[in-house]
Amino acid sequence: MKILLTNDDGVQGLGMLKLAEYLKDKYKVTVVAPEKERSAISHAITLHKPLRLKKVKEEDGLKIYAVNGTPSDCVKLGIEVVLEEKPDIIISGINEGLNLGTDILYSGTVSAAIEAAIYGIPAIAVSLAETADIEDRRIYKFLENLIEKVLEKGLPKNTLLNVNIPDFKKGIKGVKATILGKRIYIETFQKNYDPRGKEYYWMAGKISEIEKDERTDIVSVKEGYISITPIHFDLTEYNMINILNSWDIKIE
Amino acid sequence: MKILLTNDDGVQGLGMLKLAEYLKDKYKVTVVAPEKERSAISHAITLHKPLRLKKVKEEDGLKIYAVNGTPSDCVKLGIEVVLEEKPDIIISGINEGLNLGTDILYSGTVSAAIEAAIYGIPAIAVSLAETADIEDRRIYKFLENLIEKVLEKGLPKNTLLNVNIPDFKKGIKGVKATILGKRIYIETFQKNYDPRGKEYYWMAGKISEIEKDERTDIVSVKEGYISITPIHFDLTEYNMINILNSWDIKIE
Numbered sequence: 001m002k003i004l005l006t007n008d009d010g011v012q013g014l015g016m017l018k019l020a021e022y023l024k025d026k027y028k029v030t031v032v033a034p035e036k037e038r039s040a041i042s043h044a045i046t047l048h049k050p051l052r053l054k055k056v057k058e059e060d061g062l063k064i065y066a067v068n069g070t071p072s073d074c075v076k077l078g079i080e081v082v083l084e085e086k087p088d089i090i091i092s093g094i095n096e097g098l099n100l101g102t103d104i105l106y107s108g109t110v111s112a113a114i115e116a117a118i119y120g121i122p123a124i125a126v127s128l129a130e131t132a133d134i135e136d137r138r139i140y141k142f143l144e145n146l147i148e149k150v151l152e153k154g155l156p157k158n159t160l161l162n163v164n165i166p167d168f169k170k171g172i173k174g175v176k177a178t179i180l181g182k183r184i185y186i187e188t189f190q191k192n193y194d195p196r197g198k199e200y201y202w203m204a205g206k207i208s209e210i211e212k213d214e215r216t217d218i219v220s221v222k223e224g225y226i227s228i229t230p231i232h233f234d235l236t237e238y239n240m241i242n243i244l245n246s247w248d249i250k251i252e
Numbered sequence: 253m254k255i256l257l258t259n260d261d262g263v264q265g266l267g268m269l270k271l272a273e274y275l276k277d278k279y280k281v282t283v284v285a286p287e288k289e290r291s292a293i294s295h296a297i298t299l300h301k302p303l304r305l306k307k308v309k310e311e312d313g314l315k316i317y318a319v320n321g322t323p324s325d326c327v328k329l330g331i332e333v334v335l336e337e338k339p340d341i342i343i344s345g346i347n348e349g350l351n352l353g354t355d356i357l358y359s360g361t362v363s364a365a366i367e368a369a370i371y372g373i374p375a376i377a378v379s380l381a382e383t384a385d386i387e388d389r390r391i392y393k394f395l396e397n398l399i400e401k402v403l404e405k406g407l408p409k410n411t412l413l414n415v416n417i418p419d420f421k422k423g424i425k426g427v428k429a430t431i432l433g434k435r436i437y438i439e440t441f442q443k444n445y446d447p448r449g450k451e452y453y454w455m456a457g458k459i460s461e462i463e464k465d466e467r468t469d470i471v472s473v474k475e476g477y478i479s480i481t482p483i484h485f486d487l488t489e490y491n492m493i494n495i496l497n498s499w500d501i502k503i504e
Contacts, residue, residue: 230492240482
């Protein structure tokens with residue numbers, strides 16, 4: 001079985017490298033990751049400049065490549081250039097920091113997994129609480145079990161999984177299938193002045209509404225569950241088609 | 253009524269500036285747009301460096317600001333810093349080039365409108381066929397009618413509109429509410445060598461499957477309709493929750 005690994009923390013990302021080392025005993029693992037950190041890059045792709053692919057490591061069962069592009073570029077290059085055959089599964093992560101609720105729209109980690117799903121390849125985005133111990137072997141054992149399950153059962157067409165792992169130090173409640181929660185921010189920008197007295201704005205973001213729905217990824221992770229949210233990428237709002245057709249919008 | 257305009261072609265983008273000029277007689281128009289082109293930037297936001305906001309024009313009914321960030325940054329800054337009150341509607345575009353089907357996942361134009369919808373503000377992304385005549389007054393008259401309709405009827409919560417306007421020179425069939433089509437690419441990269449003999453990959457992309465479903469934006473625009481696709485941004489695949497819960501994935 002062949003696994004393609006990527007992330008948005010960059011090719012040095014500890015979470016991804018640890019997962020690659022863990023999985024390489026069992027699978028043929030290829031890492032294709034951005035040469036530098038590209039978090040919050042969402043689903044951006046590089047159209048207007050050439051991409052460079054650099055092999056940075058090769059050993060038994062593990063090859064690592066760095067790309068001067070985005071996580072989605074890496075998935076495309078991994079599938080179309082690096083690997084001779086399609087991988088059996090693509091894992092994006094382990095991201096150091098959670099990717100929950102509406103915030104996944106901004107996430108390079110999740111977008112890379114969506115890109116994989118567009119290619120029709122089973123994909124899992126994995127994120128870990130920042131305070132968690134990245135050395136905890138239970139994280140990797142759980143992911144191994146999940147990967148096996150996905151390879152055995154398959155995923156429905158155009159569907160991928162977004163996994164968020166809480167800090168196990170607070171106890172693990174179990175694994176839970178969740179829906180995406182809502183994250184609304186207020187006071188998004190801090191205004192300040194640079195050493196030359198020129199004003200600037202730095203994105204901050206304070207969460208304005210606390211999500212309370214227990215079915216959501218946000219609440220489930222907070223309560224100590226490993227959250228698995230099934231994700232699709234058909235943004236059509238089918239319920240509004242008839243409404244729109246009734247509007248009778250004139251052209252001239 | 254207050255309109256916030258942005259785009260991903262940059263603050264000099266002709267489509268956006270023409271729309272701003274057209275709308276300013278009727279509405280109070282504020283433009284907040286990237287200082288340079290940021291197409292294919294998707295929903296990226298700028299977390300790791302400060303943003304600069306520069307007023308580049310101010311006249312009756314129209315203010316224009318440039319930002320060293322992404323389209324989504326511009327929407328956030330527009331709402332939270334530039335405007336004193338929430339705008340009544342946010343328009344992203346007119347983008348010079350269509351944004352159809354699966355490709356909207358990569359689009360800065362559409363992502364800016366999604367960002368607006370996250371804030372609960374009615375939003376429309378507008379894209380025009382590259383071969384179309386951007387001076388054609390019917391484009392602006394149609395958009396004026398659509399904006400009026402949205403302001404009058406409102407949009408359902410968490411819903412926005414993705415509008416694609418074909419080349420009118422080939423005749424206009426009418427306005428049609430559509431679903432997103434599928435775009436699958438093959439031979440995505442051109443491999444070549446730079447003047448120093450070092451290889452690089454440049455994203456190209458040839459469409460591998462021709463979309464045939466007449467309900468889609470792709471086919472409708474090709475046939476000469478103005479396409480309006482209602483868009484949501486809840487990526488949860490609800491149908492898979494029960495399946496996932498039945499998997500019984502072990503942690504250790």
